[in-house]
Amino acid sequence: MSAEKIRKQQPLQQPDRQKQVKVKVHKKKWLSTGEKxxxxxxxxxxxxxxxxxxxxxxxxxxxxxxxxxxxQDISKQESQNENLAYQVKELSNPDRILTIAKENGLNIQNAQVKQAGKISQE
Structure with a gap:
C-alpha cells in the first residue's frame, strides 16, 4: 500500500475516534420523595x-x-363518725341523765327511766 492510501484511510478513522457519546449519569438520591x-x-x-x-x-x-x-378524707370522716357515735352512747347513759337531772332539781316520781331513743307502747 502506498502512503497516500494510508493517509486517506487515517482521516476517515480519526473522526470515529473523536466522536464520544455523552452519557448522562443519574446520581441516585439518598431517599426518594415517596420514601420521604x-x-x-x-x-x-x-x-x-x-x-x-x-x-x-x-x-x-x-x-x-x-x-x-x-x-383519706373518707377514712378521717369515718373515724370522726365513730367517735361521735361513741360520744352519743356515752352521753345517753341513763345513769348520767339521772345525775344531771337531780343536780338541776328534777324530782323523779316513777323509778323507771326510759331512754328517749326507745319508745315503748303500753
Whole structure:
C-alpha cells in the first residue's frame, strides 16, 4: 500500500475516534420523595402516639392522686363518725341523765327511766 492510501484511510478513522457519546449519569438520591413522605408520616404517627400516651398517663396519675386524697378524707370522716357515735352512747347513759337531772332539781316520781331513743307502747 502506498502512503497516500494510508493517509486517506487515517482521516476517515480519526473522526470515529473523536466522536464520544455523552452519557448522562443519574446520581441516585439518598431517599426518594415517596420514601420521604412515608418516613414523615410514620414519624408523625409515632410522635402523636407518644404524646397521647404521655397525656393519658398524666391524667391517670392525677386521677389516682385525687382518689387517694378522697380515700383519706373518707377514712378521717369515718373515724370522726365513730367517735361521735361513741360520744352519743356515752352521753345517753341513763345513769348520767339521772345525775344531771337531780343536780338541776328534777324530782323523779316513777323509778323507771326510759331512754328517749326507745319508745315503748303500753
Amino acid at each position: 413522605f412515608l418516613y414523615s408520616i410514620t414519624t408523625s404517627v409515632v410522635l402523636a402516639a407518644s404524646v397521647f400516651l404521655i397525656h393519658t398517663s398524666a391524667e391517670t396519675d392525677a386521677i389516682n392522686r385525687d382518689i387517694r386524697s378522697l380515700e
